[in-house]
Amino acid sequence: MKKVKQSGILYIVPALLIVALVMLYPLVYTLVMGFFKNTLFMKAPEFFGIGQYIKLFGDEVFVGSIVHTLVWTFGSVFFQFTLGFVMAMILHQDFVKGKTVLRILLMIPWVLPSVIGSAVWKWMYNADYGLINFFLNAVGLIDENRTWLSSTQTAMPAIIAVNVWKMFPYVMLMIEAALQGVSRDLKEAALIDGANKFEIFRNVTWTAIAPQCYSVLLLMTVWTLNAFTFVYNLTEGGPAHSTEVMAMFIYKKAFTDYDFGLASAASTVLFSICMIISLVYILMTNKRGDA
Numbered sequence: 001m002k003k004v005k006q007s008g009i010l011y012i013v014p015a016l017l018i019v020a021l022v023m024l025y026p027l028v029y030t031l032v033m034g035f036f037k038n039t040l041f042m043k044a045p046e047f048f049g050i051g052q053y054i055k056l057f058g059d060e061v062f063v064g065s066i067v068h069t070l071v072w073t074f075g076s077v078f079f080q081f082t083l084g085f086v087m088a089m090i091l092h093q094d095f096v097k098g099k100t101v102l103r104i105l106l107m108i109p110w111v112l113p114s115v116i117g118s119a120v121w122k123w124m125y126n127a128d129y130g131l132i133n134f135f136l137n138a139v140g141l142i143d144e145n146r147t148w149l150s151s152t153q154t155a156m157p158a159i160i161a162v163n164v165w166k167m168f169p170y171v172m173l174m175i176e177a178a179l180q181g182v183s184r185d186l187k188e189a190a191l192i193d194g195a196n197k198f199e200i201f202r203n204v205t206w207t208a209i210a211p212q213c214y215s216v217l218l219l220m221t222v223w224t225l226n227a228f229t230f231v232y233n234l235t236e237g238g239p240a241h242s243t244e245v246m247a248m249f250i251y252k253k254a255f256t257d258y259d260f261g262l263a264s265a266a267s268t269v270l271f272s273i274c275m276i277i278s279l280v281y282i283l284m285t286n287k288r289g290d291a
Helices: 002-007 009-033 051-057 060-091 099-111 114-124 131-138 155-180 184-192 197-226 229-234 246-255 260-290
Strands: none
Touching: 009 260, 051 060, 051 260, 060 099, 060 155, 060 197, 060 246, 060 260, 099 155, 114 131, 114 155, 114 229, 155 197, 155 229, 184 197, 197 246, 197 260, 229 246, 246 260
C-alpha cells in the first residue's frame, strides 16, 4: 500500500474512472451492439452476430461510403498538409514582413465555427449568384454557371476544398512552431561545410521537424475520417450518395432510419480503420526511432 501511495497512482484514479465512463463504456457498448439488431421500433435488441456485418457490406451505399471516405480523407489531408507546410515555410523566412498580421489573417478559417464557414461557402458555391461562378466567368475559365454542389463530378472536390480551407491553418501553426526549434547553429555549420539550401533543408530542417509533421498527418487523418460537418451542411451526402462518407452514413442510419445496430456496426468498421492507421503510424515511428 505504501508503494502504491508513493507511485502517485491514486491521484490519477478519478481521471481514469471519468475516462472509462465517458469513453470506454460507449466504445465497448457500440462494439457489442454491432452484433445485434436494434431499431427504435423493437422492444429489445436481438442477437444477429456477423449477419449484421454481412448485411452492412452488402449495402452498396455503405461500400461506396468507404471509397468516398478514403477520397475525402486523403484528398483533404494531402492538400491541408501541402498548403500548411508551404505557408509555414514562407512565414519562417526572415524577409517576410508583418508576420503577426499574416498569421492572424491566415488563422481566421480555423477559428471560424464550421457551421458559419459552411453557410458562407454554400452561398459562394450557389449556381445563380455565388462568387465562385462570378469570378470564374469574369476571368474566362467557365462559360456558364456551374452547380458545384449538385453535380456528382464537382461535389466531392468542392467540399474537400472547404475542408482544406478550414484546417490548413492548424497544420501551418504546428509546423511553424516546429521550425522555431530548428538549430540555427546547425544550419550555419552545414552552410560553412558547403551544403546548398536543399541539402540543409533535407539533413537539418526536415530531420528536426519530421516527428511533428508525422504527428500532424496522423491527427489530420483521424480527424478527417470522423468529420462530416461540411458534408452534412453542404451536400448531406448527395447528390446520389456521391459525397456520403462513413460518418454521414452512420448518422443517417442512427438518427434518420433509427437502425442503431447497423449504425453501431458501421461505427465499428470506421473505428477499425482509424486503429489500423494509428498502428501503422506507431510501427513506422518505432522503426524510425530504432534506426
